[in-house]
Amino acid sequence: MTQTPSPVSSQPCRSVLYIPASRARAMEKAKTLAIDAIIFDLEDAVAADEKAAARDTLTETLSAGGFGPRMQIVRINGFDTAWGADDLATVARAAPQAVLLPKVNSARDIEALAKLLEADPKTRDTQIWAMMETPLGILNAAEIAAAPRMAGFVMGTNDLAKDLNARSRAAMVTSLQLCLLAARAHGIFCVDGVYNAFKDEDGLRAECAQGRDFGFDGKTLIHPAQVAVANEIFGPSAEDIDLARRQIDAYSEAIAKGEGVAVVDGKIVENLHVETARATLAKADAIAALEAS
Ligand SMILES: CC(C)(COP(=O)(O)OP(=O)(O)OC[C@H]1O[C@@H](n2cnc3c(N)ncnc32)[C@H](O)[C@@H]1OP(=O)(O)O)[C@@H](O)C(=O)NCCC(=O)NCCSC(=O)C[C@H](O)C(=O)O
Numbered sequence: 001m002t003q004t005p006s007p008v009s010s011q012p013c014r015s016v017l018y019i020p021a022s023r024a025r026a027m028e029k030a031k032t033l034a035i036d037a038i039i040f041d042l043e044d045a046v047a048a049d050e051k052a053a054a055r056d057t058l059t060e061t062l063s064a065g066g067f068g069p070r071m072q073i074v075r076i077n078g079f080d081t082a083w084g085a086d087d088l089a090t091v092a093r094a095a096p097q098a099v100l101l102p103k104v105n106s107a108r109d110i111e112a113l114a115k116l117l118e119a120d121p122k123t124r125d126t127q128i129w130a131m132m133e134t135p136l137g138i139l140n141a142a143e144i145a146a147a148p149r150m151a152g153f154v155m156g157t158n159d160l161a162k163d164l165n166a167r168s169r170a171a172m173v174t175s176l177q178l179c180l181l182a183a184r185a186h187g188i189f190c191v192d193g194v195y196n197a198f199k200d201e202d203g204l205r206a207e208c209a210q211g212r213d214f215g216f217d218g219k220t221l222i223h224p225a226q227v228a229v230a231n232e233i234f235g236p237s238a239e240d241i242d243l244a245r246r247q248i249d250a251y252s253e254a255i256a257k258g259e260g261v262a263v264v265d266g267k268i269v270e271n272l273h274v275e276t277a278r279a280t281l282a283k284a285d286a287i288a289a290l291e292a293s
């Protein structure tokens, strides 16, 4: 029997901001930013000799709270490094919603982490997100998405470009789409990689639009200046909402007349388009609720 994937939730995941866990002031600033999720980073953005202090700063910051509805995710170092085990102990103390494992290669990496989380009562409900950034991980995307506790993929396009020896985003499109296929098949979030040139708003806008059209839920970001563009591009526009309402109304009228198909703006509207329209409205409602909170 085929497994029915659970639908991706309407929970907004448009803007996912990385913050080095060593930067207390930046973590404080995040409480004022209109971001849907935060990745508190203990991995690449924190130098080796700052890791221990960053763990303490992170524990204090998350224990103090104040992040409201923003999803809290902690990126730890891998368990093949000297820091992974201590980072996981920090996750148990700081109690974020999710832990993000870098450089995931196979479902075994996730299963091992899930066992560790299961063993500690403080992390029994912690979800797992995976950095998709190695060639082997990309090839194993489907089994990784299906692994226990998996809630989301984050594309690591810097590491992936390095490992592929790629010089363009075009060279990574197959990898991005393999991860999207796996995420959609298993009903988990899939968030696009970062845009490194954080002062180039036009470039960011173009890459966000491409990521949205591919099907990503949102974009990982490295600077507050990138937040507004990601929220705009990955949220339904006024035109999207208007079209969704008109499609739902036209389809209801068609059904009332005993017809299975409506036409809106010269294009057919069937049941499947109405599902998409309802999802658009649900996302718009979720964003409005978030912004009102
Ligand atoms: C890139 C930065 C080092 C720039 O920092 P800075 O010079 O401090 O920027 P500004 O002076 O313009 O900052 C203005 C204010 O904004 C705050 N700020 C800056 N960055 C952030 C942030 N990420 N989150 C929250 N707040 C932030 C500053 O504190 C200033 O605030 P205030 O003083 O109150 O006015 C810096 O932006 C940075 O470190 N960015 C994150 C880098 C990072 O996390 N990199 C790792 C993730 S990317 C990655 O690893 C991808 C993946 O694995 C892959 O393989 O692709």
Ligand SMILES: [Mg+2]
Pocket (backbone or CB within 6 Å): 044, 102, 131, 133, 156, 158, 159
């Ligand atoms: Mg990386």
